[in-house]
Amino acid sequence: MNLIPASTLDPSSIYCVGKNYQLHAEEMLQWESDDLSVAEKAEKPEEPIIFLKPASSLSLNGRTSIPFFQGKPISNNMHYEAELVVLIGRDGENVSEKDAMSFVGGYGVGLDMTLRDVQMRAKEKGEPWLKCKGFRNSSLVSDLVPGDHILDPDMLAFELSLNNTIVQKGTPEKMLFDIPALISYLSYIYGLRERDLLFTGTPEGVGKVTNGDTLHAELFLNNCCSSTLLTVLDTVVDK
Numbered sequence: 001m002n003l004i005p006a007s008t009l010d011p012s013s014i015y016c017v018g019k020n021y022q023l024h025a026e027e028m029l030q031w032e033s034d035d036l037s038v039a040e041k042a043e044k045p046e047e048p049i050i051f052l053k054p055a056s057s058l059s060l061n062g063r064t065s066i067p068f069f070q071g072k073p074i075s076n077n078m079h080y081e082a083e084l085v086v087l088i089g090r091d092g093e094n095v096s097e098k099d100a101m102s103f104v105g106g107y108g109v110g111l112d113m114t115l116r117d118v119q120m121r122a123k124e125k126g127e128p129w130l131k132c133k134g135f136r137n138s139s140l141v142s143d144l145v146p147g148d149h150i151l152d153p154d155m156l157a158f159e160l161s162l163n164n165t166i167v168q169k170g171t172p173e174k175m176l177f178d179i180p181a182l183i184s185y186l187s188y189i190y191g192l193r194e195r196d197l198l199f200t201g202t203p204e205g206v207g208k209v210t211n212g213d214t215l216h217a218e219l220f221l222n223n224c225c226s227s228t229l230l231t232v233l234d235t236v237v238d239k
């Protein structure tokens with residue numbers, strides 16, 4: 001199977017989904033509130049929570065770092081978020097969920113690096129997420145598996161290791177909004193463009209990285225009796 005090289009990615013939009021896994025939504029609620037009981041209250045939103053990262057956030061050299069402005073880092077708390085990434089294969093508007101899978105060009109595993117302290121301040125003030133999510137080298141994507149090689153995306157699974165310890169595991173089966181629902185939703189509101197990327201949300205287990213950490217993400221295809229490694233993403237955290 002020929003993978004689609006990450007170096008050829010050229011998205012006009014990088015869409016991301018917030019809180020698309022129940023247990024991640026609950027871990028986020030704990031940080032957003034001093035009241036620990038709110039962790040039990042995470043409810044599925046009526047519509048997917050969508051935000052954008054600029055195309056300039058894509059890192060093509062396997063490195064990520066906190067930007068400096070006026071001589072200082074803009075954050076003290078960069079988190080990893082491992083996610084299944086969908087490459088959009090063709091333009092579309094008003095696509096039904098039934099037809100949505102024909103718009104998938106490929107699947108990869110990615111990192112939606114996030115400045116958690118900047119994000120929490122933005123949430124408190126009701127400000128946009130662009131700075132905490134869209135900074136340079138905050139988006140990383142593996143080489144991608146062509147969409148027509150995957151008959152059922154629910155059989156995909158991904159995991160992330162931080163310095164050789166597994167910290168996150170996810171599968172589309174556990175998404176609150178599944179891939180057809182996300183693609184259809186985006187098509188109605190924004191329109192799909194060939195080469196767009198969709199980061200489909202992170203499962204529980206997000207956490208902080210520091211200089212020199214290594215992140216290794218793997219995308220698998222599971223079937224009844226075996227698991228096939230499809231593609232990997234290796235990332236180093238720089239100063």
Ligand code: MG
Pocket residue numbers: 016017018081083112199201202
């Ligand atoms: Mg994310």
